[in-house]
Amino acid sequence: MQTSRKRRAKCRVPVGGQATTETMGCRKDKQHSKSAAALLGAVAGLFLWAGSAGAATFYVEKTGSDANPGSFASPFLTVQKGLDAASPGDTVRVGTGTFKENVAMSTNNVALEGSGRGNSFLQGTQALIGIEFFGTTSVVWVTPNTTGVAIRYFSIYDDYHGIFSDDGSIAAIEYNQIEGNYLNNITVEGSSPTIRYNIFRGSAPYSPSKTWIYAYSAVDIWTPSQPVIENNTIYDLKSIGICTLKSATPIIRNNIILRVPEGIATPDNTANAQTIEYNNVWNNTLNFDTVTGWWTGRIGNISADPVFIDAPNGDFRLRSCSPSVDKGDPSAIFNDPDGTRNDMGALFTPGGNNALLPPSALTAEPLDGNKIHLTWDPSPSSTTTNYHLYMIQADHLTYTSPVADLTAATTFWTSGALTSGLAYTFGIRSSDGVCEEANTTVTATAVPALAAPTCKIKLKTPKNGKTISGNRVLVKAKAKGCAPLSLEFHYKFLDTATPVWAIIPAANANHPNPDTSAPYFTHWDVTGLTQGQYELRASTNTLANTPDKGPSTIQVRVDHSNKADVKQNKTASGVGTAERVYNTVDNKITLGEDSRNATAELSIPAGALTDSSVTVSVSLSEASGFAAASMRAAGLTSFGLFMDVTLSNGQTQLNVPALLTMGYSDADVSGNGLDEASLEIRYYDIPTSAWITVEGAKTIDTVANTVSVNTPHFTTFGLFGNAAAASLSTLRVYPVPYIPNDGNDDTGREFTPADLNSGIVFKNLTADVQIDIYDVTGRRVWNVSGGTGADVQWDVRNADGREVASGVYFAVIKGGGTTITRKIAVIR
Known part of the structure; x- marks a missing residue:
């Protein structure tokens, strides 16, 4: 094993001493055999190993033996044995448990992988106490000139250094938790590692020896090192978050550093030659060292509470309202795995600032006694703990003091007596107990009355608070307590000084506005509208020609980007929609048929999906490429209504059956001489080229003219019927x-x-x-x-x-x- 040279000074506060720029910043520079130019050449080839076709994987387990061959069935006992056996391109996989040893990586292009931080522990032996600057006093030592190696998915603790990246080496150090090492969690000595997605802490609470309680630095960088330090979380160290010396030129980006005496130290005043941007450095004794001027004008750096979920207990996930969410480097190459802008720190928040999603489908309904009854669909966010409900007697809601704080299990609320005849606007937001999401679209308006109107109109789609786009957006309402003569749909653009109501122009002559027959709906082409907030309502005249004096309203947002919640458009043979659905809540997708007065619905229950959220695409058409196969059954009649359902993750089989509902008209039945009771939904079976009845109990609603059935899978569906005989004479x-x-x-x-x-x-x-x-x-x-x-x-x-x-x-x-x-x- 090669031995590292002893260093002469250290970047830490002397035990019992006072922190100063001299002692904190710290180590003296020294001459290195590699020039900066040589290092740049080495970086150019960083991590280009893919391994040869014959690359091997060696396994290490607590139950293994170093006399074994290191296979999955017969693993090694020690990590060093696995590393010694590895050749360039190989991987050493370490199982769960604590492996107490100091290991050296001296073979190029080898990956050392644990089973995840908190599962695989590498603990130093502390065998060379007092010899502070040797690679052998590191839990993991990347020896001089060793390149292309990777260290990931470990908890590393309990020696002088957690990882020592020695002269000329190039390593990827990522997805680790490195803590409780006496000097530095990582020491970078004349090398060019990439250090990212790691969590650094001073203490290692699971250390059995607890000889050392705090690390002095998360990363200590000596010249002429050129490390990349990105998206790490550094918390509660004894001295410095990141210490960079003289001519070292690190890239320090997208990190969170807090609760250390000094966040970022550049004691030799070399920071102007370094890239230090988009970091959150907060709540440190000194966020930056006492050298003045260099921090001013740096791009994207902030100093604010990152709002971790539970940092004292090791949960460094960011809450959705964290100022570090979506505030990392905005370049697309740094985007989080979900495609949103980079979150500072080691752990990204899925969905970014939208991780805490609002509830939807808020409706406001007048009750007797000047009361308003609200209902809503729950938020799909599993972190939602409660809802904040807001109310104002005005058009524009202010979100200052909620009128109610309700648990996440609550989906309705009734107001006290309000002032009769005045319009009240209600809004609702999700909260996780600390953060509140900031939607302004999930609102509803209603007018209280001493005696509530008997005829109540409720907009069913689009759902309140959704963003919409397309040329066939379905606007549908349902009447309660009356038989309307007609329903008329209106919209109002709110992002203007003087909003006014206007009639929604029907996009399709088959569905005029106003609509005079159930189901009441029209199609709305929003492609030419200005992006922004819109209020919608449906008003009615009953058969007694009594107008609805105070129709309830909802809000939606028109968004022409690809990020809209609901994208509904005309297709070559019908209409289609693409909508985001969530596995934690029940989801309902509704489409209006293009040529007949009928709608189709797909209800996907909570727990049906294999992913937390997917996009469901549904198309309604009057023709199917499989339609001819339906004619195999004599007397089987197609309605010319077909539905294709696909999920963006490729899932076809559901964990829980979905409810499929297809509508028809009286003319469909009578015009084809069909028995209404025989109507059924079938799916096309490609292997047998046949339409097969969807198994499960069907429901035929002869008033609403719908057929419903539970389906365990998604594919192409069609609505069919049989023409019943007048007698048994041809049996x-x-x-x-x-x-x-x-x-x-x-x-x-x-x-x-x-x-x-x-x-x-x-x-x-x-x-x-x-x-x-x-x-x-x-x-x-x-x-x-x-x-x-x-x-x-x-x-x-x-x-x-x-x-x-x-x-x-x-x-x-x-x-x-x-x-x-x-x-x-x-x-x-």
């Missing part, structure tokens, strides 16, 4: 005898849903048909009645789902005032 039952296993399809084949001629088929049935099948003893083994349409398939099983035995059976078919009995032979 057919086949095949008889039923012989499914003789190899002849003409004498029958086992029932499968995709095969419309499998099992025993009863054809040309009446709408009121009832079929009862009995065995020779007179015991009924199977029956079906009503709503079957023209055809029924018997799967040749009894009511318990078991195959019936070979023998003779009698089918009693009743319908249209006629009873017919047929004898059926089953031969297995």
